[in-house]
Amino acid sequence: FLITENGQLEKLVKDLEKRRYVSIDTESDSLYSYYYKLCLVQIESEGLTAIIDPFQTDMSIFLPILKSPDIEKIFHSAQSDIKVIKLAFKAEVRNIFDIMLAAKYLGIKRCGLDNLVRKYFGVNLNKKFQKANWGKRPLEIELLNYAILDVIYLKKLRDAFIKELKTRHLLDELKEEFDFIADMEPVKAEFNSNGWLKIMKTKNLNFESAKVLKHLYLERERMAKSMNIPPFKVISEEVMATLARNAHEALKNICQYKGITPYVYKKHGEWIKRTIEKGLADKCFTISYKAISPEKKAHFEKVKRRQKKLREWRREAAKKRGMLSEVIISGELLDKIAYANPKTLSELECINGFLKSKLTLYGEEILDCLKMCAASSEFPSNKMVEPPEV
Secondary structure (H helix, E strand, O other), rough: EEEHHHHHHHHHHHOOOOOOOOEEEEEEEEOOOOOOOOEEEEEEEEOOOEEEOOOOOOOOHHHHHHOOOOOOEEEEEHHHHHHHHHOOOOOOOOOOHHHHHHHHHHHOOOOOHHHHHHHHHOOOOOOOOOOOOOOOOOOOOOHHHHHHHHHOOOHHHHHHHHHHHOOOOHHHHHHHHHHHHHHOOOOOOOOOOOOHHHHHHHHHHOOHHHHHHHHHHHHHHHHHHHHHHHHOOOOOOOHHHHHHOHHHHHHHHHHOOOOOOOOHHHHHHHHHHHHHHHHHHHOOOOOOOOOOHHHHHHHHHHHHHHHHHHHHHHHHHHHHHOOHHHHOOOHHHHHHHHHHHOOOOHHHHHOOOOHHHHHHHHHHHHHHHHHHHHHHHHOOOOOOOOOOOO
């Protein structure tokens, strides 16, 4: 049941190589660690269940299963599980089925695993340990029993979906999406030192408060890294904004503010006060606002109009096909199209992430939609424009 030795894992892999499918789920400690890691891999195949402990085994032994084109790997939310796997070790993944994506193609709005299991099998999954620290060892039997439930129903859901997907001729389109997800190389999240600007704008902070917020934001990150915990577990963005807005009062009595509990004050109070003082005393702080030329402003107004028009088109397309909007074209891809403003199918196909099946299904409609925007306001240049770096 629990695989903690390489010999056990080798034996499991030999057994799995003879099977038609493997349902897979993963657990990480992203709620507890700054540098989160793969903590468990749960599998089910034709009645066989096992949980692999990556802390005690060489996960490269499992690679033949992941890359086998003959064994279907069934996930719920494959993109997130494959990302965790690929960040943990170099892996090639082939032949996947994503339950969540299939549900969205079938127009199912509540497509979380617990909702799907309840809808199709009348079973309420226990979510008691949803926020458990999977990085802790030893693992209690109650946790292991909870973890394995996430793979028990995946094959049954896959079989429940497959007939309708075939009837509605969706499998080829879905298979292309599956292959795209399997091939995606994950990008490790990096700290954005300018992230405080977004908080400042959202909370409408003045210049002095912005100074304090910037210093709190940067120091919080340093503390999170040194303690190996996620930044939100140090103090939240809401608390930082409140302290920044009331900096002088906070120095007199920091505990009056929601979020600064006795525990938080004991653990972080001193550095928070020092950082507020440092922010208030910062004489070099500046916020540069780049002047936007009338031409650029006009251009981005047109981009926004294209985004709006494309979203309206997507809603109608989703309604016609009985799908959720995001599986027609993702929001990210829709924005790329709005920025690029392609004029031909070949230009549309060149946009990264635009799949061939989407080109066949929606290419002409998307170009017509963009032409309608151009008819009301001529685009200043025929050149394709790359989206700005964020």
